[in-house]
Amino acid sequence: MTLTLHPIRVATGFDEEGMLVLDEEERLVAVLVRLSDENEVAPGQWYLEAGFGRLEGIDRPTFSSLDMARDWIGQRLSRT
Amino acid sequence: MHSPFHPDYNPLIRKIESAHTLTGDERQALETLPMQVQVIKADQDIVREGDRPSRSCLLLSGFTCTYKITAGGKRQIVSFNIPGDIPDLQSLHLKVLDNSVATISQCRVGFVTHEDLRNLCARHPRITSAFWRETLIDAAIFREWVTNVGRREGVSRMAHVLCELLVRLRAVDLVEDHACDLPITQSEFADALGFTTVHVNRVLQQMRTDGLIVTQGSRLNIPDWEKLKQVGEFDPTYLHLENDQAAA
Numbered sequence: 001m002t003l004t005l006h007p008i009r010v011a012t013g014f015d016e017e018g019m020l021v022l023d024e025e026e027r028l029v030a031v032l033v034r035l036s037d038e039n040e041v042a043p044g045q046w047y048l049e050a051g052f053g054r055l056e057g058i059d060r061p062t063f064s065s066l067d068m069a070r071d072w073i074g075q076r077l078s079r080t
Numbered sequence: 081m082h083s084p085f086h087p088d089y090n091p092l093i094r095k096i097e098s099a100h101t102l103t104g105d106e107r108q109a110l111e112t113l114p115m116q117v118q119v120i121k122a123d124q125d126i127v128r129e130g131d132r133p134s135r136s137c138l139l140l141s142g143f144t145c146t147y148k149i150t151a152g153g154k155r156q157i158v159s160f161n162i163p164g165d166i167p168d169l170q171s172l173h174l175k176v177l178d179n180s181v182a183t184i185s186q187c188r189v190g191f192v193t194h195e196d197l198r199n200l201c202a203r204h205p206r207i208t209s210a211f212w213r214e215t216l217i218d219a220a221i222f223r224e225w226v227t228n229v230g231r232r233e234g235v236s237r238m239a240h241v242l243c244e245l246l247v248r249l250r251a252v253d254l255v256e257d258h259a260c261d262l263p264i265t266q267s268e269f270a271d272a273l274g275f276t277t278v279h280v281n282r283v284l285q286q287m288r289t290d291g292l293i294v295t296q297g298s299r300l301n302i303p304d305w306e307k308l309k310q311v312g313e314f315d316p317t318y319l320h321l322e323n324d325q326a327a328a
Contacts, residue, residue, distance in 0.1 A: 013286060041266060041281040059154070060276050 091164030115190035142187030157272035185263035239312030258302040
């Protein structure tokens with residue numbers, strides 16, 4: 001599955017940037033946030049801030065790179 | 081009254097005496113209750129869901145949690161247990177445990193056989209009443225947690241649990257001013273509050289910035305108690321403490 005990423009600012013209250021994740025039909029499937037370096041749990045990692053549809057209600061992992069996050073989301077959405 | 085650091089300090093007696101005046105006989109019966117004391121390191125199960133215990137555990141020092149696990153392996157902590165609590169007292173009457181209890185920090189635990197507990201209760205009906213009352217308060221705490229986890233957000237949800245812990249710890253003399261030892265990790269708070277650890281960390285950082293909490297290692301200090309209670313919408317009525325000072 002090909003996913004498209006769109007940068008977006010997020011008001012998490014910290015110095016953090018976000019990324020909208022859209023599927024092939026331009027539907028929003030997830031919001032990723034690159035955590036602030038001050039975060040004590042996963043500084044600088046990409047965090048699945050929100051997931052929709054099949055990504056809803058699951059554990060929300062962190063990823064060391066945007067590519068890893070995109071691959072993981074793609075695999076989740078492709079599962080039948 | 082013994083201090084928490086005295087070897088004879090019995091938090092169960094301290095807890096019961098916060099609501100009942102014990103007679104000399106009752107006090108002696110509790111002091112001489114046969115107990116197998118064990119030191120258990122952090123992050124160990126004391127009892128597990130499905131167990132059929134023949135004894136209950138009195139927490140003498142340290143913190144434990146009561147938890148359940150979903151089929152997918154997610155843990156929900158449903159309460160934190162502090163010294164003086166008997167987190168599996170229900171197994172005296174309910175044969176199969178429907179939850180697990182694990183240590184959070186290193187704990188001293190006193191195991192009391194159900195037979196000895198039955199004898200104690202048969203001889204001292206007022207102690208039976210005190211135990212019954214404690215289990216009713218446990219249920220009140222669970223009701224409060226469902227409301228908190230289901231309906232309060234972020235900082236408010238965390239503030240509520242911190243207020244509860246401080247008030248309960250104060251009732252067993254484990255609070256100085258508004259400071260206490262709280263060895264609960266961010267991951268354990270996540271399992272208790274239904275947050276991710278990332279979210280717990282954001283909430284705690286926000287609370288530090290707002291001056292609601294000061295943390296140093298496992299030491300928690302609450303500089304503005306009234307403000308924390310307000311943010312957590314905390315009303316201690318559900319803890320049913322007889323001593324009004326405990327809630328202050």
